[in-house]
Amino acid sequence: MPDKNKNAAIAAAAVLLSYSMLPTAAVRVNNYITNKIPAVKKSAGRKTICLSFDDGPDSRYTPELLDLLKENDISASFFAVAESAEKNPELIQRMKDEGHLVGLHSLNHRCPLFMGMRDTREEFMRAVDIMHQLDTDVIYFRPPWGTINLQLAGMMHKYGMKMVLWSVMAEDWRGDITAEEIARRLRRRVHSGSVICLHDGRGENAAPARTIQALRKVIPVWKSAGYEFVKADEVYGK
Numbered sequence: 519m520p521d522k523n524k525n526a527a528i529a530a531a532a533v534l535l536s537y538s539m540l541p542t543a544a545v546r547v548n549n550y551i552t553n554k555i556p557a558v559k560k561s562a563g564r565k566t567i568c569l570s571f572d573d574g575p576d577s578r579y580t581p582e583l584l585d586l587l588k589e590n591d592i593s594a595s596f597f598a599v600a601e602s603a604e605k606n607p608e609l610i611q612r613m614k615d616e617g618h619l620v621g622l623h624s625l626n627h628r629c630p631l632f633m634g635m636r637d638t639r640e641e642f643m644r645a646v647d648i649m650h651q652l653d654t655d656v657i658y659f660r661p662p663w664g665t666i667n668l669q670l671a672g673m674m675h676k677y678g679m680k681m682v683l684w685s686v687m688a689e690d691w692r693g694d695i696t697a698e699e700i701a702r703r704l705r706r707r708v709h710s711g712s713v714i715c716l717h718d719g720r721g722e723n724a725a726p727a728r729t730i731q732a733l734r735k736v737i738p739v740w741k742s743a744g745y746e747f748v749k750a751d752e753v754y755g756k
């Protein structure tokens with residue numbers, strides 16, 4: 519590689535590292551450490567779990583999921599993709615009517631690691647604007663893939679939003695995972711204080727349908743174990 523190109527490549531890598539990769543690593547480390555401090559502390563001996571759903575709303579899956587949560591009297595947290603929310607305003611309304619928390623999960627699920635400052639700012643503002651048009655004041659933000667950049671961190675701060683990551687995933691978005699396997703992972707990985715990240719939209723090969731099937735199996739197990747279902751505001755502060 520000629521020296522000029524090599525220097526340009528090094529400079530680009532340094533920018534990427536300081537703009538998005540290191541901030542993302544810092545956020546992940548912080549999340550890991552926070553999750554090691556049992557949320558039990560905050561909930562004074564209660565056994566709590568926080569169920570959260572990303573990537574929706576989706577008219578094919580979200581209504582069935584909302585039915586299931588209602589049948590079980592469970593409040594959850596939904597991190598909506600704003601463009602999907604715009605297409606399904608009745609589902610956002612239903613979430614709120616049924617006592618769920620509605621947070622934001624970006625405008626259209628682009629990865630912040632590789633988004634420039636201007637796009638990051640404009641997409642963030644557009645997403646918040648869509649949610650406001652849906653009468654939804656979003657306070658909690660979950661960045662796509664748990665990745666951020668400095669501009670995104672600045673926007674969250676400017677809008678007074680709290681970032682919510684997770685402590686448990688079950689890889690439920692995968693096209694090749696069965697509902698039984700998702701349920702098995704959830705039973706094994708979840709404990710008191712867990713913030714569980716599942717998906718009611720996107721995913722491969724109709725993945726959210728298997729997420730719902732898995733929840734049908736595992737919710738009764740959690741309930742009989744005495745778990746209480748809390749929303750993100752209870753875990754991350756109001």
Ligand SMILES: [Zn+2]
Pocket residue numbers: 572573623627662663
């Ligand atoms: Zn997502």
